[in-house]
Amino acid sequence: MKLIFKYLKPYALIVVAIILFTILQVQTELSLPEYMSKIVSNGIQYGGIEEKVPTVISADDMNDILLFASESDKNKILQGFELIGKGSTINIDKQELILDKDVYLYKSDEISDLLEMPLVYTYLARANNISLSDDINNIKKTLDEKLVSLQDNHESLIRVFIKDLYTNIGIKTDNIQNSYILRTGLVMLLIAAIGVVVQLCGTYLSSKTAAKIAATMRKDVFEKVESFSSSEFSKFSTSSLITRTGNDVTKIQQLIQMMLRMMLMAPIMGTSAVARVLRYPNISWLLIVAIGIMVVTMIVLVIFAIPKFEVVQKLTDRINSIMREFLDGMLVIRAFNSQEVEEEKFDDVNSEFKRTELFVSNLMNIIGPIMTFVMNGLTVAITWFAAKQIDIDAMTIGDMMAFSQYAMHVVMSFMFVTMLFFMIPRSLVSVRRIKEILDTENTIVDKDNPELLPEENGELVFDNVSFKYPGAQESVLENINFIAKPGQTLAFIGSTGSGKSTIIKLIPRLFDVTSGSISYCGKDIRDVSQKQLHDKIGYASQQALLFTGDIKSNIEFGRELSKQELDEAIRISQSENIILEKQDGINEQISQGGTNVSGGQKQRLSIARALAQKKNIYIFDDCFSALDYETDKKLRKSLNELIEKTKATVIIVAQRIATIKNADKIFVLDEGKIVGEGSHSELLKNCDVYKQIAYSQLSKEELA
Ligand SMILES: Nc1ncnc2c1ncn2[C@@H]1O[C@H](COP(=O)(O)OP(=O)(O)OP(=O)(O)O)[C@@H](O)[C@H]1O
Numbered sequence: 001m002k003l004i005f006k007y008l009k010p011y012a013l014i015v016v017a018i019i020l021f022t023i024l025q026v027q028t029e030l031s032l033p034e035y036m037s038k039i040v041s042n043g044i045q046y047g048g049i050e051e052k053v054p055t056v057i058s059a060d061d062m063n064d065i066l067l068f069a070s071e072s073d074k075n076k077i078l079q080g081f082e083l084i085g086k087g088s089t090i091n092i093d094k095q096e097l098i099l100d101k102d103v104y105l106y107k108s109d110e111i112s113d114l115l116e117m118p119l120v121y122t123y124l125a126r127a128n129n130i131s132l133s134d135d136i137n138n139i140k141k142t143l144d145e146k147l148v149s150l151q152d153n154h155e156s157l158i159r160v161f162i163k164d165l166y167t168n169i170g171i172k173t174d175n176i177q178n179s180y181i182l183r184t185g186l187v188m189l190l191i192a193a194i195g196v197v198v199q200l201c202g203t204y205l206s207s208k209t210a211a212k213i214a215a216t217m218r219k220d221v222f223e224k225v226e227s228f229s230s231s232e233f234s235k236f237s238t239s240s241l242i243t244r245t246g247n248d249v250t251k252i253q254q255l256i257q258m259m260l261r262m263m264l265m266a267p268i269m270g271t272s273a274v275a276r277v278l279r280y281p282n283i284s285w286l287l288i289v290a291i292g293i294m295v296v297t298m299i300v301l302v303i304f305a306i307p308k309f310e311v312v313q314k315l316t317d318r319i320n321s322i323m324r325e326f327l328d329g330m331l332v333i334r335a336f337n338s339q340e341v342e343e344e345k346f347d348d349v350n351s352e353f354k355r356t357e358l359f360v361s362n363l364m365n366i367i368g369p370i371m372t373f374v375m376n377g378l379t380v381a382i383t384w385f386a387a388k389q390i391d392i393d394a395m396t397i398g399d400m401m402a403f404s405q406y407a408m409h410v411v412m413s414f415m416f417v418t419m420l421f422f423m424i425p426r427s428l429v430s431v432r433r434i435k436e437i438l439d440t441e442n443t444i445v446d447k448d449n450p451e452l453l454p455e456e457n458g459e460l461v462f463d464n465v466s467f468k469y470p471g472a473q474e475s476v477l478e479n480i481n482f483i484a485k486p487g488q489t490l491a492f493i494g495s496t497g498s499g500k501s502t503i504i505k506l507i508p509r510l511f512d513v514t515s516g517s518i519s520y521c522g523k524d525i526r527d528v529s530q531k532q533l534h535d536k537i538g539y540a541s542q543q544a545l546l547f548t549g550d551i552k553s554n555i556e557f558g559r560e561l562s563k564q565e566l567d568e569a570i571r572i573s574q575s576e577n578i579i580l581e582k583q584d585g586i587n588e589q590i591s592q593g594g595t596n597v598s599g600g601q602k603q604r605l606s607i608a609r610a611l612a613q614k615k616n617i618y619i620f621d622d623c624f625s626a627l628d629y630e631t632d633k634k635l636r637k638s639l640n641e642l643i644e645k646t647k648a649t650v651i652i653v654a655q656r657i658a659t660i661k662n663a664d665k666i667f668v669l670d671e672g673k674i675v676g677e678g679s680h681s682e683l684l685k686n687c688d689v690y691k692q693i694a695y696s697q698l699s700k701e702e703l704a
């Protein structure tokens with residue numbers, strides 16, 4: 001999680017913006033049910049009447065109403081109104097009205113309480129056809145009995161009455177209703193539109209941020225992997241590294257996007273909706289029950305699912321790795337008819353993957369139906385219990401609808417939160433896998449203040465070097481000593497697995513020595529920067545590697561080469577006829593892995609790459625093996641001319657005596673030890689291992 005926050009940090013401002021957008025979105029979404037409730041209650045139930053005191057009352061109606069007020073109240077009430085005579089024009093709710101009777105026009109705000117009970121009594125009396133000419137106290141008594149069931153809730157009564165009062169004067173109440181519904185509807189539309197815009201902004205920002213972070217993370221992982229030495233590589237398989245940069249980073253991207261949306265939204269929505277739900281204390285307990293059911297189910301599911309997430313990711317690695325090996329080795333597999341074995345290997349992992357994935361997705365799939373069940377149950381329960389409240393006028397239908405929408409929001413928020421519990425552990429597996437790469441300590445690092453190497457070539461000295469591969473039990477090299485002087489050609493020969501390539505890999509510090517030291521120009525190679533060291537070395541590895549791109553880019557390999565340098569490298573490495581033979585010449589495309597050139601051509605091109613810039617040391621690890629004798633000879637000849645000219649040091653590993661016969665010094669390796677050194681003729685005399693190799697390869701005449 002720390003890792004994610006580290007990556008989120010540069011986007012703090014955007015995150016704040018997203019939070020603001022989210023708050024706005026929640027507010028707009030939550031205010032909609034309120035307006036809907038208004039449309040239903042005020043608009044439909046009460047005919048668009050919002051006021052608690054009628055704006056106008058006809059003189060006749062006022063007389064009836066005042067019957068129920070005490071003497072002192074009567075005066076006060078009348079003072080709150082203005083009497084307007086028949087025939088004048090008044091303006092009510094945008095309606096021009098020519099009065100056909102005297103009316104009272106409301107002007108003061110202080111009398112609404114005084115008017116409440118008289119309005120209620122009058123309404124009830126009329127509704128129950130009670131004549132007002134009887135003793136007013138008796139009437140009140142009868143009406144009070146009816147009032148008991150209303151529980152102090154007179155608002156709805158009064159509004160219905162106000163509508164009647166308006167109709168009596170000739171006001172078109174339908175118009176009031178229509179304009180109320182229209183007005184509120186428009187406000188709702190506007191709010192909904194704002195909600196959409198805000199939501200779009202929030203989603204856009206969060207997707208963008210997540211994508212950017214994923215890109216940065218991918219770059220960081222790539223750069224980190226680039227800095228790995230071989231021993232770090234051995235910790236991760238290639239396919240695992242590929243899964244991590246691809247699949248795992250994508251998972252993290254999804255997590256971040258989810259965090260920026262759901263994780264922010266759910267608590268904000270949840271708390272705001274809860275606050276609104278609490279306005280209806282009579283039925284809010286329903287919610288607690290619903291949430292309780294959900295949380296418990298979720299927790300149970302999560303407990304089952306979490307251990308499986310890691311397994312899924314590991315299996316993804318395995319599948320990738322098998323697939324990769326299968327694709328790389330397709331030709332060999334066909335040649336050996338071992339498709340079935342490979343298929344079985346794949347099937348095993350694949351079906352385990354299927355089982356685990358199925359288990360996890362089944363768990364996830366349960367969530368949906370449970371949610372639907374809880375939500376529907378809640379709706380039914382809300383309708384059931386709210387109906388009772390509506391019956392006693394403690395709630396309006398609009399209230400019930402609003403409550404049920406708020407309740408859904410609360411339930412949804414809780415669902416999101418619990419979903420997060422599901423998804424976060426899953427993504428955290430990916431986070432950990434990325435962190436593993438980023439946190440890997442490089443074993444081969446530059447010193448803080450590396451020493452500088454001189455421009456000109458110097459001696460390369462192996463001083464009592466022993467080497468053990470990381471994690472291996474036994475040393476691969478033991479007590480290797482030699483000195484390579486400028487202008488010299490050194491050769492290493494020995495049976496396979498004798499440690500030739502290992503010696504070579506120590507020179508550019510692909511590995512560090514276990515004991516002893518390697519120095520160049522009098523400086524331990526661990527004290528100079530790797531970049532400077534690599535700048536001095538031209539290296540052609542045992543596996544000739546070509547990269548996607550054309551021949552030219554494979555030789556240049558990111559360096560700026562002059563035409564002369566390029567031509568020279570092509571000439572010395574005997575690559576001219578490769579280029580001549582290709583349709584597009586030097587611009588011929590090389591396919592991935594160099595599958596469209598032959599083994600020998602690949603070797604020559606990678607030799608050209610090693611030679612393409614002036615270097616002090618050239619290393620060729622068994623790269624002449626796939627060349628025919630003629631080409632081998634020509635190549636060595638032009639290489640010798642180069643060394644004459646530049647005084648470079650050349651180190652050649654070879655299996656063929658002919659290739660190294662003319663080297664200044666030949667070292668014979670056997671099981672990691674130097675068992676013979678000297679020139680070809682010296683070794684023929686005093687080194688048995690060399691003699692054996694030589695006799696197996698050359699005729700008596702050649703040896704002579
Ligand atoms: N990355 C590695 N991790 C562990 N052991 C390794 C590694 N690379 C090579 N070895 C072991 O080190 C020994 C020497 O290997 P090396 O590649 O140096 O042999 P070589 O002389 O170049 O052989 P070849 O002529 O076949 O190229 C071998 O026994 C090999 O199994």
Ligand SMILES: [Mg+2]
Nearest residue numbers: 500501542622
């Ligand atoms: Mg080798």
